[in-house]
Amino acid sequence: MSAIRHIQNIALIGFMGTGKTTVGRLVAEQLKFELLDTDALIEQRSGKKIAEIFVQNGEPAFRQLEAQLVQELAARDKTVISTGGGLPTNPANLASLKTHSLVVCLWAAPEGIYERVREQTHRPLLNDPDPLGKIRTLLAAREKFYKQADVLLNSDLRSAREVAQQVIVQFRLVTQPRK
Numbered sequence: 229m230s231a232i233r234h235i236q237n238i239a240l241i242g243f244m245g246t247g248k249t250t251v252g253r254l255v256a257e258q259l260k261f262e263l264l265d266t267d268a269l270i271e272q273r274s275g276k277k278i279a280e281i282f283v284q285n286g287e288p289a290f291r292q293l294e295a296q297l298v299q300e301l302a303a304r305d306k307t308v309i310s311t312g313g314g315l316p317t318n319p320a321n322l323a324s325l326k327t328h329s330l331v332v333c334l335w336a337a338p339e340g341i342y343e344r345v346r347e348q349t350h351r352p353l354l355n356d357p358d359p360l361g362k363i364r365t366l367l368a369a370r371e372k373f374y375k376q377a378d379v380l381l382n383s384d385l386r387s388a389r390e391v392a393q394q395v396i397v398q399f400r401l402v403t404q405p406r407k
């Protein structure tokens with residue numbers, strides 16, 4: 229049975245490097261919403277970088293911090309929530325987000341993701357001898373979770389500004405009464 233939804237926030241989900249943070253910032257600016265980045269908040273609270281949490285405490289500990297944070301988000305309104313790429317793989321996280329947010333997934337092909345993340349080193353899951361292979365494998369395993377979003381937007385062929393515009397259109401469609 230699905231829970232009642234009071235959509236007052238926007239949650240951006242999707243794989244690493246699909247533009248969630250950039251798009252989230254643009255959407256928040258335009259709607260005059262607050263921007264909340266789950267990774268940034270976890271880092272701020274723990275005083276550690278995500279990569280350090282993975283090394284020192286392990287991935288399960290990180291996932292627990294994510295899940296705790298998701299529970300707190302139910303109290304928010306007028307917030308754009310930019311989530312870590314693995315957060316929706318916990319079905320309880322996705323179910324909780326859906327009670328208060330329009331869940332929008334930014335989708336991109338593995339090659340596009342690789343181009344965006346190849347120069348970056350802060351993502352522990354991509355510190356792999358074959359990052360493109362790892363992206364393909366992880367993306368295939370996660371596809372079923374990402375596709376449970378309310379809206380799926382391909383960010384490969386659009387600028388961040390265009391994607392942000394699409395997010396806003398979709399949000400207004402579900403939150404503003406039809407004339």
Ligand code: S3P
Binds near residue numbers: 242243244248313
């Ligand atoms: C992760 C994605 C990262 C961060 C952590 C794990 C993942 O967030 O939460 O490194 O499992 O996909 P971004 O999607 O913002 O890079």
